[in-house]
Amino acid sequence: xxxxxxxxxxxxxxxxxxxxxxxxxxxxxxxxxxxxxxxxxxxxxxxxxxxxxxxxxxxxxxxxxxxxxxxxxxxxxxxxxxxxxxxxxxxxxxxxxxxxxxxxxxxxxxxxxxxxxxxxxxxxxxxxxxxxxxxxxxx
Amino acid sequence: xxxxxxxxxxxxxxxxxxxxxxxxxxxxxxxxxxxxxxxxxxxxxxxxxxxxxxxxxxxxxxxxxxxxxxxxxxxxxxxxxxxxxxxxxxxxxxxxxxxxxxxxxxxxxxxxxxxxxxxxxxxxxxxxxxxxxxxxxxxxxxxxxxxxxxxxxxxxxxxxxxxxxxxxxxxxxxxxxxxxxxxxxxxxxxxxxxxxxxxxxxxxxxxxxxxxxxxxxxxxxxxxxxxxxxxxxxxxxxxxxxxxxxxxxxxxxxxxxxxxxxxxxxxxxxxxxxxxxxxxxxxxxxxxx
Numbered sequence: 001x002x003x004x005x006x007x008x009x010x011x012x013x014x015x016x017x018x019x020x021x022x023x024x025x026x027x028x029x030x031x032x033x034x035x036x037x038x039x040x041x042x043x044x045x046x047x048x049x050x051x052x053x054x055x056x057x058x059x060x061x062x063x064x065x066x067x068x069x070x071x072x073x074x075x076x077x078x079x080x081x082x083x084x085x086x087x088x089x090x091x092x093x094x095x096x097x098x099x100x101x102x103x104x105x106x107x108x109x110x111x112x113x114x115x116x117x118x119x120x121x122x123x124x125x126x127x128x129x130x131x132x133x134x135x136x137x138x139x
Numbered sequence: 140x141x142x143x144x145x146x147x148x149x150x151x152x153x154x155x156x157x158x159x160x161x162x163x164x165x166x167x168x169x170x171x172x173x174x175x176x177x178x179x180x181x182x183x184x185x186x187x188x189x190x191x192x193x194x195x196x197x198x199x200x201x202x203x204x205x206x207x208x209x210x211x212x213x214x215x216x217x218x219x220x221x222x223x224x225x226x227x228x229x230x231x232x233x234x235x236x237x238x239x240x241x242x243x244x245x246x247x248x249x250x251x252x253x254x255x256x257x258x259x260x261x262x263x264x265x266x267x268x269x270x271x272x273x274x275x276x277x278x279x280x281x282x283x284x285x286x287x288x289x290x291x292x293x294x295x296x297x298x299x300x301x302x303x304x305x306x307x308x309x310x311x312x313x314x315x316x317x318x319x320x321x322x323x324x325x326x327x328x329x330x331x332x333x334x335x336x337x338x339x340x341x342x343x344x345x346x347x348x349x350x351x352x353x354x355x356x357x358x359x360x361x362x363x364x365x366x367x368x369x370x371x372x373x374x375x376x377x378x379x380x381x382x383x384x385x386x387x388x389x390x391x392x393x394x395x396x397x398x399x400x401x402x403x404x405x406x407x408x409x410x411x412x413x414x415x416x417x418x419x420x421x422x423x424x425x426x427x428x
Contacts, residue, residue: 042350
């Protein structure tokens, strides 16, 4: 039984295909999904989403959102989903530095704080992906 | 009848204007297509979020959730979306007028109405009026990204959950077609629950594993729906603006065409009259000899 993976962002339907295995960065930790998984709903942690077709792994940096798992499909709904080729490492490092600076000067947790925090997380997941991509998988 | 040279000059100037309006029409058409594509691209995401919220609100008691809490709407914010640029017909006039009439209608019911405005045209308009403006958002329409919409939504959510606001409404031009827009008022907060397309069987829902928990999931996902609503309103407004500009520029181009036609006629008449006068002068001059 194939596993149908959909990755949806506000910009587009990034992935829409049958895969053999998916690894989701869940709020409670990394989550490996094979066909026949029990139905599950989880929040996403900013991190790396992987899927496998045959022996070929694809990786994406994903942002906050959620994932819905069924026996025959996974729907990942997230703000951004980028491949390592779409990521500019320099820019990510720069925005990480800027976000950290902003956070250091803030005293209250308000909308501004959360915005800075989000851009920090986004930058971190991008940096993580561009550093790990191309290396052999540990699966 | 103006002199030949004056008419000629006017024809040239009208032709230049026509060229500009024609170019603007084409630019607006291209931007309209882009805005429409963004609206289309948002759909799968919006549907997913709507479905999962329907699912979650069915399994979690949600009436007293901070984003859904109904309070007496004393302090209200209207989020008004106008455009940054003019030359788009009655686009901005419509939304500004609707905003004023909305305030006039509801002044009695609410104690305090404030405006939050996207778009330079609305900001300039209301700066000269007596309505209190809470916030002017800039640089949103030049970069209509989800991230920008989220910033706005999050600020409003923040004020709503901290109870410094009781309700938020959003006023914008809804995109009907390239030639038709309609000003609509939608409630943003407290969040109206999305209407389920069809009620799913309950057995199917109860089998789910929830991580970290149902309540946390709802807390994490509900704000997304507000953000989507703001984002979609911005995109709809942009598409409407481009549609309005296309129509306005289309008719401006046609008007210029008419004007050129009548000016050319006038020019030819003047030219003929000038030739006739000259001939008469020559003939009467010859007769006098």
